[in-house]
Amino acid sequence: MQVSAQSAYVLHSRAYRESSALVDILTPQGRFRAVLRGARGKAGTLARPFIPLEMEFRGRGELKNIARLEAAGVPNLLSGSALFSGLYLNELLIRLLPAEDPHPELFEHYALSLRALAANPPLEPLLRSFEWRLLDELGYGFALDVDLAGQPIKRDGLYRLQPDAGMEQVAQLQPGLFQGADLLAMAQADWASPGALAAAKRLMRQALAPHLGGRPLVSRELFMNLKEPARD
Template sequence: MHASASAAFVLHSRAYKESSALVDFLTPQGRLRAVLRNARGKSGSLARPFIPLDIELRGRGELKTVGHLESAGIPNLLAGEMLFSGLYLNELLIRLLPAEDPHPGLFEHYALTLQALAIGRPLEPLLRAFEWRLLGELGYGFALDTDLHGQAVAVDGLYRLQPDAGLEPVGQLQPGLFHGADLLALAAADWAAPGALAAAKRLMRQALAPHLGGRPLVSRELFMNLKESPRD
């Protein structure tokens, strides 16, 4: 039987048959789905999100079997907003990343993002940077400092996003537009610039929406409920 070893993180798992689990893994070789047998045992305790793993998968079909699974590092302990942010990244990957499509650079970026979340780095820049990397890896990226005609973005210009083409210059103010100054700040990853974080959040939502197929993200709704819930 064909077997392959890899670094991995669990994106999602659910009960499967009597005592097994169906697990989606992120690996440098892409998103892989496999059956974990005896999921209530020691292996099942490791089959949770945000734990660096070494796994061995067996089988040649799309649905493989976990032959071996062990911890490969310190778990990324996430709580509160950081936990929901990690679940959001996982849901994006499950929804958008094709199965068995290798993205080793994205895997490394994901691992570093989890580490940054675990130590409490500022949340919004981490999420926006990951969304941007994911779009680029999937071939949906676009320039932030030039428009779709190849002209440099003007500091005082106004632009709308055409998700399949890029930034389109617009002559007058309309809802949903982006200021050139904010776009140039994003191009330089200048998160301290006034308006940069808010613009980045709107831009990434507009860029991701066509690829999510109109279905809401469960993790985003949970995150919003967390932020809106009254504090003791």
């Protein structure tokens, strides 16, 4: 079976057999794994992350073959922290997005995120936005302005996350809590609010953790190593 041409991005590729590559691909119709034959030629230079592509696939099983691969836009040239951020988005998609599960709006958000990363914006708001969109697309999203009891979040309240459910108000101080003011700032994407970005990063880690199966994200470790100062 040959699939009609689709917009696509390569999320990851690795050598496969003598001259082929095993490629993880994101399209509006979902995430696929496919074999690219002749990966040492021109096609192999295109089968890299962050390049807008057009692809056709053949095959009925889970592992398809790439029948055609062409550039479909200007490559997103990422470097430094933006590069590691892009690799982080790719790893999240590979780890969390079910195979062949269509998410056209997530695909568009990913494409926009790559273009934004290429412009070297502040990274934290962009990463938090993508994490939130991914959770929501997978059905794991939750409200930031209303708690589990259906009550509006109080600015002076304290809350904890119940994964895949939402925010629960608590009466006593305990580790891992969130201030209501920070949750309301997140709900409005008000990243100028003091503490909102730090709280959002902590919240997204708590929300993503149950779905990552206890395995650390390689891109996150690489990013942390990049940010650590060199030692004598």
